[in-house]
Amino acid sequence: MWKQAIEDAVQKTRANIERFGSQFPHVSENGHYLLNDNDEWTDGFWSGILWLCYEYTGDEVFKAAAERTVDSFRKRMDAKVKLDHHDIGFLYSLSSKAQWIIERDEKAKELTLQAADVLLARWRPKGQYIQAWGPEGDPQNGGRIIIDCMLNLPLLYWAYEQTGDAKYKEVAILHADKSRRFLVRGDDSSYHTFYFDPETGGAIRGGTHQGYQDGSTWTRGQAWGIYGFALSYHYTKNPLYLETSKRLARFFIERLPEDNVVYWDFDVPVNADTKRDSSGSAIAAAGILELLTHLEANDPDRAFLEDGLQRSMKGLVEGYATIGQPDAEGLLEHGSYSVRVDLSPDDYMIWGDYYYLEALVRLEKGIKGYWYER
Numbered sequence: 455m456w457k458q459a460i461e462d463a464v465q466k467t468r469a470n471i472e473r474f475g476s477q478f479p480h481v482s483e484n485g486h487y488l489l490n491d492n493d494e495w496t497d498g499f500w501s502g503i504l505w506l507c508y509e510y511t512g513d514e515v516f517k518a519a520a521e522r523t524v525d526s527f528r529k530r531m532d533a534k535v536k537l538d539h540h541d542i543g544f545l546y547s548l549s550s551k552a553q554w555i556i557e558r559d560e561k562a563k564e565l566t567l568q569a570a571d572v573l574l575a576r577w578r579p580k581g582q583y584i585q586a587w588g589p590e591g592d593p594q595n596g597g598r599i600i601i602d603c604m605l606n607l608p609l610l611y612w613a614y615e616q617t618g619d620a621k622y623k624e625v626a627i628l629h630a631d632k633s634r635r636f637l638v639r640g641d642d643s644s645y646h647t648f649y650f651d652p653e654t655g656g657a658i659r660g661g662t663h664q665g666y667q668d669g670s671t672w673t674r675g676q677a678w679g680i681y682g683f684a685l686s687y688h689y690t691k692n693p694l695y696l697e698t699s700k701r702l703a704r705f706f707i708e709r710l711p712e713d714n715v716v717y718w719d720f721d722v723p724v725n726a727d728t729k730r731d732s733s734g735s736a737i738a739a740a741g742i743l744e745l746l747t748h749l750e751a752n753d754p755d756r757a758f759l760e761d762g763l764q765r766s767m768k769g770l771v772e773g774y775a776t777i778g779q780p781d782a783e784g785l786l787e788h789g790s791y792s793v794r795v796d797l798s799p800d801d802y803m804i805w806g807d808y809y810y811l812e813a814l815v816r817l818e819k820g821i822k823g824y825w826y827e828r
């Protein structure tokens with residue numbers, strides 16, 4: 455089943471190289487990806503898809519296209535195009551870091567280290583967190599962290615490994631600890647975001663940006679947490695991170711609906727019109743795959759997590775993938791960017807496509823994503 459799904463994804467990616475040219479897909483509208491120059495937080499996912507297709511097939515077409523995207527990311531860095539946010543980790547882990555991991559290209563490594571410095575500059579020493587969005591002192595977002603940032607931290611851990619400079623790892627650990635303490639709740643659910651006093655670091659309150667309401671659990675946020683804490687465990691071997699990833703995964707799997715693909719929020723009232731977020735299920739599946747590699751063979755949670763992984767992936771392949779629609783641009787239907795503000799509430803999401811393919815090629819061939827050295 456995975457092989458057929460991957461082959462379908464590879465065929466679509468091949469067609470998309472022609473369709474997209476030098477632009478980058480973001481989310482869809484009326485069944486077509488909206489394309490942008492390299493200036494969105496999502497542009498690394500297209501690079502990542504190209505690198506995964508190259509590693510799976512060995513076809514130079516994918517390699518050449520992926521390398522072109524890295525050239526574009528170099529120009530973006532040089533011209534500082536929209537790098538004033540924490541998603542630098544997504545952008546450069548899946549583009550230049552992927553090139554470094556696959557080809558050992560020194561220039562790609564240098565570019566990725568530059569990106570790590572840009573991310574590090576978002577560390578706020580007074581508040582002791584990485585500011586997600588906006589400039590320093592921003593009245594709305596100056597004191598705000600978000601759970602998605604857990605997937606940006608691997609860039610900092612990696613920079614520590616490459617340079618030996620402890621500042622990268624120290625900041626990543628302090629931020630992961632703060633996220634664990636304030637974003638993860640006692641019942642294993644999560645806040646999407648949390649506000650602190652930027653001057654003192656004092657905790658103010660949890661809240662949401664894309665979830666149903668401030669105290670609800672946005673499913674994609676929970677998925678970012680599953681994968682992000684597993685990756686922090688990979689780099690630090692702090693057992694608290696592993697336990698946190700596991701707790702978040704349990705909560706997620708226990709609430710899978712009948713077709714095994716999550717609604718957009720775990721607390722939203724469900725009726726026939728309630729939107730899904732297939733991208734949340736794809737991220738969670740990729741995260742559970744990582745989590746499983748760190749568990750002992752006899753871990754009491756292993757069977758439950760493996761079952762949750764299989765159910766999620768089967769649910770996606772059988773009910774949400776565009777297999778059988780050869781002209782479709784996206785790999786997964788029914789993702790949601792922000793149902794709350796009616797922003798692409800039922801469309802393709804390029805990050806959903808990336809994590810879906812990452813999970814598939816890991817299941818089929820053991821090819822990992824680009825979050826750490828292999």
Ligand code: GLY
Pocket residue numbers: 602664674791
């Ligand atoms: N990291 C932004 C999102 O998940 O929509």
